[in-house]
Amino acid sequence: MTAGADGAVTLARAYLSRVAEPASIPVWDWVRHHGPVAAAESIQAGDVPTDVARATAARRTAVRVDDDLAVAERFGIRLVVPEGPEWPHFAFSAFEAVARTRLALYRAGERTQRPGGELIPPLALWARGSGDLSLAAVRAVAIVGSRSASSYGEHVTAELAFGLARHDVVIVSGGAFGIDAAAHRSALAAEGSTTIVSASGIDRPYPSANTKLFERAEAGGLVVSESPPGSAPHRHRFLTRNRLIAALSAGTVVTEAASRSGALNTAAHCTRLGRPLMAVPGPVTSAMSAGCHRLLRQDPSPALLVTSVEDVLAVVGSIGEGLAASVPSIAAGRQGDDMRSALDGLDPVARQVFDGLPARGVASEDEVALRSGVSPIEVMRALPALQLAGVVETGPDGVRISPAFRRRRAG
Amino acid sequence: MTAGADGAVTLARAYLSRVAEPASIPVWDWVRHHGPVAAAESIQAGDVPTDVARATAARRTAVRVDDDLAVAERFGIRLVVPEGPEWPHFAFSAFEAVARTRLALYRAGERTQRPGGELIPPLALWARGSGDLSLAAVRAVAIVGSRSASSYGEHVTAELAFGLARHDVVIVSGGAFGIDAAAHRSALAAEGSTTIVSASGIDRPYPSANTKLFERAEAGGLVVSESPPGSAPHRHRFLTRNRLIAALSAGTVVTEAASRSGALNTAAHCTRLGRPLMAVPGPVTSAMSAGCHRLLRQDPSPALLVTSVEDVLAVVGSIGEGLAASVPSIAAGRQGDDMRSALDGLDPVARQVFDGLPARGVASEDEVALRSGVSPIEVMRALPALQLAGVVETGPDGVRISPAFRRRRAG
Numbered sequence: 001m002t003a004g005a006d007g008a009v010t011l012a013r014a015y016l017s018r019v020a021e022p023a024s025i026p027v028w029d030w031v032r033h034h035g036p037v038a039a040a041e042s043i044q045a046g047d048v049p050t051d052v053a054r055a056t057a058a059r060r061t062a063v064r065v066d067d068d069l070a071v072a073e074r075f076g077i078r079l080v081v082p083e084g085p086e087w088p089h090f091a092f093s094a095f096e097a098v099a100r101t102r103l104a105l106y107r108a109g110e111r112t113q114r115p116g117g118e119l120i121p122p123l124a125l126w127a128r129g130s131g132d133l134s135l136a137a138v139r140a141v142a143i144v145g146s147r148s149a150s151s152y153g154e155h156v157t158a159e160l161a162f163g164l165a166r167h168d169v170v171i172v173s174g175g176a177f178g179i180d181a182a183a184h185r186s187a188l189a190a191e192g193s194t195t196i197v198s199a200s201g202i203d204r205p206y207p208s209a210n211t212k213l214f215e216r217a218e219a220g221g222l223v224v225s226e227s228p229p230g231s232a233p234h235r236h237r238f239l240t241r242n243r244l245i246a247a248l249s250a251g252t253v254v255t256e257a258a259s260r261s262g263a264l265n266t267a268a269h270c271t272r273l274g275r276p277l278m279a280v281p282g283p284v285t286s287a288m289s290a291g292c293h294r295l296l297r298q299d300p301s302p303a304l305l306v307t308s309v310e311d312v313l314a315v316v317g318s319i320g321e322g323l324a325a326s327v328p329s330i331a332a333g334r335q336g337d338d339m340r341s342a343l344d345g346l347d348p349v350a351r352q353v354f355d356g357l358p359a360r361g362v363a364s365e366d367e368v369a370l371r372s373g374v375s376p377i378e379v380m381r382a383l384p385a386l387q388l389a390g391v392v393e394t395g396p397d398g399v400r401i402s403p404a405f406r407r408r409r410a411g
Numbered sequence: 412m413t414a415g416a417d418g419a420v421t422l423a424r425a426y427l428s429r430v431a432e433p434a435s436i437p438v439w440d441w442v443r444h445h446g447p448v449a450a451a452e453s454i455q456a457g458d459v460p461t462d463v464a465r466a467t468a469a470r471r472t473a474v475r476v477d478d479d480l481a482v483a484e485r486f487g488i489r490l491v492v493p494e495g496p497e498w499p500h501f502a503f504s505a506f507e508a509v510a511r512t513r514l515a516l517y518r519a520g521e522r523t524q525r526p527g528g529e530l531i532p533p534l535a536l537w538a539r540g541s542g543d544l545s546l547a548a549v550r551a552v553a554i555v556g557s558r559s560a561s562s563y564g565e566h567v568t569a570e571l572a573f574g575l576a577r578h579d580v581v582i583v584s585g586g587a588f589g590i591d592a593a594a595h596r597s598a599l600a601a602e603g604s605t606t607i608v609s610a611s612g613i614d615r616p617y618p619s620a621n622t623k624l625f626e627r628a629e630a631g632g633l634v635v636s637e638s639p640p641g642s643a644p645h646r647h648r649f650l651t652r653n654r655l656i657a658a659l660s661a662g663t664v665v666t667e668a669a670s671r672s673g674a675l676n677t678a679a680h681c682t683r684l685g686r687p688l689m690a691v692p693g694p695v696t697s698a699m700s701a702g703c704h705r706l707l708r709q710d711p712s713p714a715l716l717v718t719s720v721e722d723v724l725a726v727v728g729s730i731g732e733g734l735a736a737s738v739p740s741i742a743a744g745r746q747g748d749d750m751r752s753a754l755d756g757l758d759p760v761a762r763q764v765f766d767g768l769p770a771r772g773v774a775s776e777d778e779v780a781l782r783s784g785v786s787p788i789e790v791m792r793a794l795p796a797l798q799l800a801g802v803v804e805t806g807p808d809g810v811r812i813s814p815a816f817r818r819r820r821a822g
Contacts, residue, residue: 152694281692281704283563284718293692296707297716305708307695 005084011065012040013081013124014228018063019043019056022226023117023240026051031123036083071229072126075203080125080133080224090384091137091248092121093394094273097365097380100398104366118243118269122226125244128202129218131170133248136195136222138388140170141316142249142270144263145179145256150288153179153256156280158186160255163309165192169316170221172197172249174241175210179255179263184217193221195248199241200233201225224248242266243273250316251276253306257291264291271301274380276315279303346389349374350382354391357401364398416495422476423451424492424535425639429474430454430467433637434528434651437462442534447494482640483537486614491536491544491635501795502548502659503532504805505684508776508791511809515777529654529680533637536655539613540629542581544659547606547633549799551581552727553660553681555674556590556667561699564590564667567691569597571666574720576603580727581632583608583660585652586621590666590674595628604632606659610652611644612636635659653677654684661727662687664717668702675702682712685791687726690714757800760785761793765802768812775809 013036020027030052031039042048043056044063072079080086099119105111127133141164145153157179161171165187172195173180184194196217200206202225205214214223226244227237242262246252246269254277257263270277279296282289295303306312343351356372356379357363365383369376383399386392391405424447431438441463442450453459454467455474483490491497510530516522538544552575556564568590572582576598582605584591595605607628611617613636616625625634637655638648653673657663657680665688668674681688690707693700706714717723754762767783767790768774776794780787794810797803802816 152696156695280695281700281707281716283694284567284691285563289692290718293716293718296692305692305704307701307704 005081008037009083010079010081011069012036013083014068014079015040015044015063015065017079017122017124017126017226018065018068018228019059021055021240022122022237023120023243024055025117025120026055028117028120028123036081036123068228068230071203075128075229077126077128077202077229080127082121082124086127086133088134088137088248089394090387091134093383093387094247094275094380095119095121095243096394097376097383098273100364101366101369101376101380104364117240118272121247122244125224125226126202126228127222127224129222130220131193131195131222133195133222133224136170136172136193137248139168140172140195140249141312142172142245142252142266143179143183144173144245144252144254144266146258146261146263146288146291147176147178147180148258148288149178149182149256150282150286152282152286153288154182156282157182157255160253160280160309160312161186161192162190164312165190165194167309167313168192169313170195170249172245174199174238174245175205175207175214175223177207177210179257181210181213183255184213188216188220191220195221196223197241197245197248198223198225199227199237201227201229201231203229204231204233206233238262239265243269246270246273246275249275251278251312253278253280253312254292254295254303255280256282256288257295258288259290259294261291264295267295267303277301277303278306278312278315280306343389343391346385347382349378350385353379353382354386354401357392357399359401359406362398362400368399416492419448420494421490421492422480423447424494425479425490426451426455426474426476428490428533428535428537428637429476429479429639430470432466432651433533433648434531434654435466436528436531437466439528439531439534447492447534479639479641482614486539486640488537488539488613488640491538493532493535497538497544499545499548499659500805501798502545504794504798505658505686505791506530506532506654507805508787508794509684511775512777512780512787512791515775528651529683532658533655536635536637537613537639538633538635540633541631542604542606542633544606544633544635547581547583547604548659550579551583551606551660552723553583553656553663553677554590554594555584555656555663555665555677557669557672557674557699557702558587558589558591559669559699560589560593560667561693561697563693563697564699565593567693568593568666571664571691571720571723572597572603573601575723576601576605578720578724579603580724581606581660583656585610585649585656586616586618586625586634588618588621590668592621592624594666595624599627599631602631606632607634608652608656608659609634609636610638610648612638612640612642614640615642615644617644649673650676654680657681657684657686660686662689662723664689664691664723665703665706665714666691667693667699668706669699670701670705672702675706678706678714688712688714689717689723689726691717754800754802757796758793760789761796764790764793765797765812768803768810770812770817773809773811779810 099115102115106114161183170193171183171187173183175196187194194217202223205211242265245266252270254263254267267277279292352372352374356368365379366376369379393402510526513526517525572594582594582598584594586607598605605628613634616622653676656677663681665674665678678688690703763783763785767779776790777787780790804813
C-alpha cells in the first residue's frame with residue numbers, strides 16, 4: 001500500500017486525512033507535536049484540546065480506515081505520506097518556512113494576522129498513476145485559468161503546455177474544463193507528464209465528463225488528492241486544493257482568467273509561497289484576460305509577463321536547473337566521493353544561505369535570513385537545492401547542516 | 412508673427428532652427444551661454460568653437476531667414492520661442508533637469524556616458540493651428556504605436572483616444588498611418604484637441620495622404636515641428652522628433668507596437684524624462700503586440716499596464732489634477748491674494764522639494780534632491796507643479812524660490 005512507510009503510520013495518516021477537512025491548523029499542529037500515530041489515537045479517544053476536538057468531532061468515531069484503504073486498493077490508489085519515499089518534502093518545505101516566518105513576525109507584532117490554513121502542508125495525499133510525486137514536483141510548472149476559456153486562452157495554454165512538456169516539464173493543474181483540461185491534454189499530446197490535483201476523491205473525477213482525461217493523466221503521470229476516496233467536490237476543497245497546485249510546482253502560469261476566476265486564488269498561493277507567479281496577457285477587449293492583467297499590475301509583487309515557452313523556462317529554468325545541477329552532487333555523496341563538491345554546483349544565493357547556517361544545531365529560516373543577509377523568501381527558495389544537494393536538512397524546528405555533510409567537511 | 416517675443420530674438424531663433432539639424436548639443440550649449448541673438452550672429456560670422464562650426468558649416472551663410480518667415484506667414488505658421496508666451500516651459504523643463512542631473516553624475520564618475528542630444532529641448536518650434544502649445548502640454552497624453560497596426564491596435568487606440576479626449580485630455584502623437592492617425596482621428600471625433608508633432612516641415616505633411624488629418628488637427632489643436640518649413644521627412648528627424656512627443660505630454664501610452672517599432676524609441680524618451688510610460692497588452696499570438704509586452708517586462712522601469720481610459724487617467728490624472736489644483740493659486744497670486752495658500756494645494760513630495768530649496772539663491776536640481784531627500788527624478792516631476800503654482804522659478808543654473816513668493820511670505 002505505502003512502500004517504505006510503517007503500517008501503523010499509514011493507518012494513522014489515512015485516519016487523519018478523513019477525520020478533519022483539509023488544512024485544519026489545530027489538527028496539523030497536533031500531529032506535528034505528537035506524531036501521526038499518537039495524534040490519531042488521541043483524536044479517536046476524544047482526548048484532545050478544544051480546537052482539535054471541534055475540527056474532528058463530527059467524524060472521529062465514524063472513520064473506517066480499513067474500508068478507505070480497501071476501496072483505495074481496489075481502485076489502485078495509494079497513500080503518500082511524509083514518512084514514505086514519495087513525499088515531495090522540498091515542494092512542501094515552503095509551507096513550513098513561510099508559516100514559521102510569518103508566525104515569528106506575528107509574535108514580534110509585525111504582522112497582525114496569525115498565519116492560516118493556506119500555509120500548511122497536507123497530512124497525506126491520495127495518489128493514483130505511474131508517476132512518482134517527489135520526482136514530478138522537482139521540475140513542474142502549474143498552468144491554471146478559467147473554466148470558461150476563450151479559444152485564445154485554450155490556444156495559448158496548449159502552446160505553453162506542449163512546449164514545456166517537450167522540455168520535460170511536468171504540467172500541474174486541476175481537473176476542470178477550460179484551461180486546466182487544455183493544459184493536461186496538450187502536455188499528454190506532447191508525450192509529457194501531468195499531475196492533476198483533484199478537489200474530490202480520486203475515484204470521483206470531477207467534472208465526470210473529464211474521466212477519460214484523468215485516466216490518461218494517470219497513465220503518464222499522476223492524479224492526487226488531499227481528500228480520501230469518495231469525497232465530494234465541495235467548494236472549500238477547491239480553495240484548499242489550490243495551495244497544493246502552487247506548492248507542487250516551481251512556478252504558476254495563469255494563461256487566461258476572468259477577474260473573479262478561482263485561478264487567482266492559486267496565483268495568490270503561489271506568491272505566498274515565494275514561487276514565481278507568471279501571467280499571459282491577452283486582448284484588453286476580452287473580459288477573459290482581465291484577471292491576468294490584474295495580476296500583472298498587482299502591487300506589490302506583480303506577476304511576471306510571459307508570452308512563450310522560452311519566457312517560462314527563463315523563469316523556472318533557473319530553479320529546475322539549479323536542482324538538476326545539484327543532483328549529481330547527491331549521487332557523488334552517496335558514492336562516498338568528496339561532498340565538498342556539493343557546494344560548488346550551487347548558485348551564489350544558496351552559498352550565502354549555507355554560510356548563514358550555524359555550525360552546529362538548528363536555526364529557523366528567519367534566523368538563517370538574519371545571519372546570511374538573504375531575505376526570508378530567498379532563503380526559502382534556496383533551501384530545496386541545498387536539501388537536494390545533501391548539505392542541509394529541514395525539520396519541524398528549522399534547518400541545520402546535514403550531519404553527513406558536516407562529518408565529511410571536517411574529515 | 413511671434414506675439415510677445417522680440418523681433419530680433421524671433422529672427423535669431425528662426426536662423427538657429429534652420430542652420431543646424433535638430434538636437435545639436437554644441438549649438439544648444441552655445442545658445443544657452445550667449446543668448447539666441449549673439450549666438451546666431453557669431454555662427455553666421457563663423458566666430459565659434461570647432462564643434463559649433465562643424466554643426467553649422469554647411470548652412471551658416473545659406474540660411475535666408477526672411478524667406479523662411481515669409482513662407483511661414485503665407486502658410487499661417489508661427490514660430491514659438493522660449494522668450495514668447497506660448498513656449499511650454501514646464502513640459503521642457505524635464506530635459507534640462509535630467510540633462511543637468513546626468514551631467515553632474517557623469518562629472519562625478521557615476522555615469523560613463525555624457526548626456527546626449529535626446530535630452531535637450533528644441534531651440535524653437537514651428538506651429539500651426541488654433542491651439543496654444545503651453546496650454547496643450549499641461550494636460551496631454553501621448554498615444555503612439557506601429558504604422559502597420561492591426562484592427563485590434565486601431566480599436567484599442569480609438570477607444571483610449573476618444574475616452575481621454577472626452578476627459579479634456581489633449582492627444583499628442585506623430586502624423587503617421589496606423590496608431591498615430593487612429594489616435595488623432597478618434598480624439599477629433601470626440602471633439603477633443605490633438606497635437607501632431609511632425610518630423611518634416613509643417614507645410615509638408617508626411618505622409619501626404621494624411622494631409623486632411625493635419626488640417627483637421629490644426630482646426631481644433633496644433634501641428635508643431637522642430638524643423639523649418641520645407642524640411643523633408645529625413646529619418647533622423649523622426650528620432651529627434653520622438654523626444655518632443657514624450658516631452659509634450661504628461662505620459663506616453665504605447666497601444667500597439669511590434670518589437671522594432673519606432674514607438675519604442677518614444678517610449679525610451681518618456682522613461683528618460685521621468686514621465687510615466689504605459690503600454691496596452693495584446694494577444695501574445697500577435698507580433699504587433701510584442702513591443703508592448705517587451706516594455707511591460709523591461710527591467711528596470713517596466714511600463715505600467717493599462718487596459719482602459721480609467722487606467723490611463725489614474726496614472727496621468729494625478730499629474731493633471733495636481734497642476735489643475737495649482738492653477739487657482741497662480742490666479743490668486745496674480746490677484747494679490749495671500750500666495751502662501753499656493754503651497755496648500757501641492758502634494759507632499761512637491762512640499763518636500765520646496766522645503767529643499769535654499770532660502771536665497773539658486774540650486775541645481777540635484778542639490779535640491781540632496782537637500783530635500785527626494786530623488787532627482789521626483790524633484791524633476793514636482794517642479795512643473797511648483798512652477799505653475801508660482802512659488803518656484805527655473806533658469807539655466809537651476810531652481811530658486813520665486814522672488815514674488817519670497818516677498819509675500821516675508822511680508
